[in-house]
Amino acid sequence: MIGDQRSSQRNSLGDRIQYNMCPRIPVSAVVITKDAEAHLDQTLESLAMCGEIIVLDSGSTDRTREIAARHGVQWYEHRFDGYGPQKCRAVELAGHDWILSIDADEVLDHGVVAAIAGMDWPAANLLTCWRIRRRTFVGDREITYGHWANERPVRLFNRLVTGFRPELVHESVRATTQVRDLPGALMHYSYADLSEVIRLDFHRLKAIRYRQASRRAGGVLLALRAAWAVFHSYILRAGCLEGGAGVVIALSAAVNATMGLAMASESETAKPRVVPGRLQPVPRETGGRVVYPKTA
Numbered sequence: 001m002i003g004d005q006r007s008s009q010r011n012s013l014g015d016r017i018q019y020n021m022c023p024r025i026p027v028s029a030v031v032i033t034k035d036a037e038a039h040l041d042q043t044l045e046s047l048a049m050c051g052e053i054i055v056l057d058s059g060s061t062d063r064t065r066e067i068a069a070r071h072g073v074q075w076y077e078h079r080f081d082g083y084g085p086q087k088c089r090a091v092e093l094a095g096h097d098w099i100l101s102i103d104a105d106e107v108l109d110h111g112v113v114a115a116i117a118g119m120d121w122p123a124a125n126l127l128t129c130w131r132i133r134r135r136t137f138v139g140d141r142e143i144t145y146g147h148w149a150n151e152r153p154v155r156l157f158n159r160l161v162t163g164f165r166p167e168l169v170h171e172s173v174r175a176t177t178q179v180r181d182l183p184g185a186l187m188h189y190s191y192a193d194l195s196e197v198i199r200l201d202f203h204r205l206k207a208i209r210y211r212q213a214s215r216r217a218g219g220v221l222l223a224l225r226a227a228w229a230v231f232h233s234y235i236l237r238a239g240c241l242e243g244g245a246g247v248v249i250a251l252s253a254a255v256n257a258t259m260g261l262a263m264a265s266e267s268e269t270a271k272p273r274v275v276p277g278r279l280q281p282v283p284r285e286t287g288g289r290v291v292y293p294k295t296a
Contacts, residue, residue, distance in 0.1 A: 023049070026121050027156075028094030029102070030054045032086045036104035037063040039189050044071040046108040049117045050100060056090040064104075075290040082168035091159050098124070100156050101164075101173070102186065106134070111184020116156065128178040129157035136188040152181065 029050040031043060034057065044067070047053050053073040057064060058080035068075055076093055080086055091099050098121065102108065108116075112132055131152040136143045143149055154173040157163070162174045 023117065024051050025049055025117055025119070026051050026096050027098040027100050027116070028052050028054055028096040029100045030056070030087070030090040030094055031102060031104055032083075032090055033057045033060055033064050033068070033104045034080060035060045035062045035064060037067055038192075039105045039107065040064060040067045041070075042107045043102065043104055044068065044073065046113060047071075047100065047102070049113060052095055054090055054093050056086060056093065058086065072291075082166070082171075084164050084166040084168060084171035087164045087171055088166055091163055094159070097126075097158050097160050098156070099159050099163075102155055103188075105189050107187040107189070108132075109184045109187055112182050112186065113184070115182050115184060124158075125178065126158045126161050127176050128180055129154050129162060129173065129176045130180050130182045131155065132182050132184070132186040134186045134188050136190050138191045153186075154179065155186065156182070 027050045029047040029052070031040075031047075031053070033040065033055055036043075037060075044053060044055075048071075053071060054076070055068045055073045056076045056078060057068075058078060065075065074093070076090075078086070078089060087101060091101070100116065132155045134151040134153060136149070136151070154175055157173055157176070162176050164171050164173055
């Protein structure tokens with residue numbers, strides 16, 4: 001269970017944030033993890049006002065479990081089979097119907113925490129879902145232009161009414177008829193630096209090339225989607241004003257756009273493929289849960 005000790009955390013802008021000053025609310029926080037030690041402590045601390053925290057892990061080998069244990073989470077493990085399916089599974093494990101879902105590299109700022117903690121939950125409209133403005137950082141630099149800027153993903157919803165789409169990548173919550181914006185921001189500490197963006201996208205490109213080799217559809221559609229993603233991020237969303245970072249972000253948008261299409265096409269085939277000569281890691285899987293008491 002989550003304790004009542006006061007704790008604090010400093011965000012990247014140097015603001016002192018008091019998180020668990022708020023009473024706990026009938027909301028389940030859900031987080032999926034895989035080697036998420038870098039920011040998980042901040043992430044879980046910002047969720048301290050929630051009635052429970054569900055962490056669904058897919059085989060972490062770093063300090064993720066140790067960090068989670070300090071925050072009194074309910075810990076589950078399941079092999080990773082796509083972002084959408086994994087988040088759907090985490091939502092099913094929750095004890096409350098109201099779900100607050102954030103990623104392991106995202107941290108709620110004080111404005112969001114205060115707004116959620118101050119809601120009249122017994123009278124909350126089930127048909128309403130809430131978006132949170134996301135501020136993305138690469139290292140210490142906030143990205144203010146391009147397709148990473150001013151994103152407003154749905155993060156708070158009632159699972160009786162809606163939930164995550166089961167896409168393997170680019171998962172999102174199905175918006176209800178009543179969508180509102182919460183004050184404050186979701187601090188997204190995405191990459192340590194631009195070289196990490198390039199390195200990870202290089203691996204994604206190799207995966208796309210492999211999947212493309214077995215697709216029935218040609219590469220024209222992929223090329224068009226990639227070109228549009230670059231144009232949209234770099235020109236229409238003014239990514240060019242970010243300098244070199246804008247170029248990298250636009251190229252990342254192209255990779256993500258084509259990855260989604262390639263993986264969707266891959267899922268249409270009946271048999272899974274294994275790349276010759278490469279080990280296919282299978283994370284450990286357990287059917288039960290581990291509930292940790294919060295440590296001082």
